[in-house]
Amino acid sequence: MLYNYKAIDNSGAHKDGSIDAISVDIAIESLQKRGLIIAQIDPAEQESWLSQFSFGAKVSNKDIVILSRQMATLFEAQVSALKIFSLLAAEVENTHLRKSLVEIADDLKGGSSISAALSKHPDIFSEFYINMVRAGEETGKLNDTFNYLADYLDRNYEVVSKAKNALIYPAFVITVFFAVMILMFTVIIPKISVILKESGQEIPIYTKIVFGISDALIHYGILFLAAIVVVGFFSFRYVRTPEGGHALARFKLQVPYVGDLYKKLYLSIISDNMNTMVQSGIPMTRAIEVTGQVVGNEVYAQILEESLIAVKGGSSFSQSLAQYEEIPGILLQMIRVGEETGELGSILKTMARFYQREVINAVDTLVSLIEPIMIVFLGLGVGTLLASVLIPIYNIANSAGS
Numbered sequence: 001m002l003y004n005y006k007a008i009d010n011s012g013a014h015k016d017g018s019i020d021a022i023s024v025d026i027a028i029e030s031l032q033k034r035g036l037i038i039a040q041i042d043p044a045e046q047e048s049w050l051s052q053f054s055f056g057a058k059v060s061n062k063d064i065v066i067l068s069r070q071m072a073t074l075f076e077a078q079v080s081a082l083k084i085f086s087l088l089a090a091e092v093e094n095t096h097l098r099k100s101l102v103e104i105a106d107d108l109k110g111g112s113s114i115s116a117a118l119s120k121h122p123d124i125f126s127e128f129y130i131n132m133v134r135a136g137e138e139t140g141k142l143n144d145t146f147n148y149l150a151d152y153l154d155r156n157y158e159v160v161s162k163a164k165n166a167l168i169y170p171a172f173v174i175t176v177f178f179a180v181m182i183l184m185f186t187v188i189i190p191k192i193s194v195i196l197k198e199s200g201q202e203i204p205i206y207t208k209i210v211f212g213i214s215d216a217l218i219h220y221g222i223l224f225l226a227a228i229v230v231v232g233f234f235s236f237r238y239v240r241t242p243e244g245g246h247a248l249a250r251f252k253l254q255v256p257y258v259g260d261l262y263k264k265l266y267l268s269i270i271s272d273n274m275n276t277m278v279q280s281g282i283p284m285t286r287a288i289e290v291t292g293q294v295v296g297n298e299v300y301a302q303i304l305e306e307s308l309i310a311v312k313g314g315s316s317f318s319q320s321l322a323q324y325e326e327i328p329g330i331l332l333q334m335i336r337v338g339e340e341t342g343e344l345g346s347i348l349k350t351m352a353r354f355y356q357r358e359v360i361n362a363v364d365t366l367v368s369l370i371e372p373i374m375i376v377f378l379g380l381g382v383g384t385l386l387a388s389v390l391i392p393i394y395n396i397a398n399s400a401g402s
Contacts, residue, residue, distance in 0.1 A: 007036035072146035249298035268355035275348035
């Protein structure tokens with residue numbers, strides 16, 4: 001941010017100018033190092049009302065990964081926490097993240113711990129991230145902690161983004177297909193229907209169905225659109241409620257094939273979260289609690305919440321999970337082995353890698369199946385529409401020629 005200042009140098013001369021700094025304290029410190037006595041310092045310009053809105057300022061997973069890598073390197077180089085956040089705030093490009101890092105640096109200057117300072121920015125740093133940093137502070141291994149976090153976020157981003165990206169192409173193709181079909185039914189088909197009706201020829205039943213759909217879209221299309229908007233609005237409101245969110249989460253797990261993909265994705269997140277936290281020295285109960293908060297599915301969040309109660313009551317983690325059909329037997333057996341051998345962290349790491357590979361393989365298989373299925377689906381749709389229109393026209397041409 002740019003600051004205008006008025007100062008006096010060592011000779012008593014008055015100096016006016018401006019300085020770019022991430023905060024007023026750093027600006028004053030920089031001017032004092034130049035031998036200036038500050039008389040007045042103010043921001044060069046006030047933020048416009050538009051800057052109060054963070055359009056395009058969302059902090060991405062990539063930003064957090066890079067930030068964690070940089071922090072790990074700087075902690076390993078024995079740089080102080082305050083200096084680290086001040087340096088990174090000056091370098092980062094994302095305006096929202098830069099502002100948050102400046103505030104974190106200010107909190108550290110006031111005596112706050114790193115985890116407490118990060119916890120004031122939940123839109124950037126998750127509960128999982130904060131607990132990992134807190135564990136790193138307690139063990140004195142913050143450089144290892146930030147490397148763990150960067151590795152974890154990298155793995156999680158790769159798996160989740162691959163699953164999401166697999167749906168973009170088919171969604172785009174299907175959207176274009178329906179847009180073209182609506183255009184055909186509302187613009188092309190009505191003109192053809194006039195010609196066929198005026199010809200006096202018998203119109204086949206499948207062609208009458210196409211004409212009926214076309215008439216319905218023309219005369220009641222606005223009502224259909226309004227109904228879709230209303231249903232979509234109330235559906236959105238419903239899934240925002242606890243009951244609706246749980247119902248949607250359950251539905252996602254029950255969709256054929258896609259539900260299996262979602263299960264592997266959530267099991268991967270659970271295993272990877274708990275592996276990272278347990279190996280960092282975080283207590284088992286806290287690891288279960290935090291994992292339930294970040295898993296991203298209400299069904300598995302409830303399972304972990306109930307398991308936490310059971311573990312606090314003296315049950316083992318594997319026993320607490322055994323009653324749920326959403327938890328596969330292989331995972332239960334591996335967790336049980338980890339508890340018996342004291343190697344639960346490494347066992348969870350193995351299972352996390354296993355489910356990550358399963359998700360990637362399932363996505364690749366889904367993509368390879370979607371393309372031929374879409375080709376058949378689109379071909380049948382277009383072929384049916386064309387046949388219902390062209391066959392009557394062909395019959396008219398034959399009767400006219402004879």
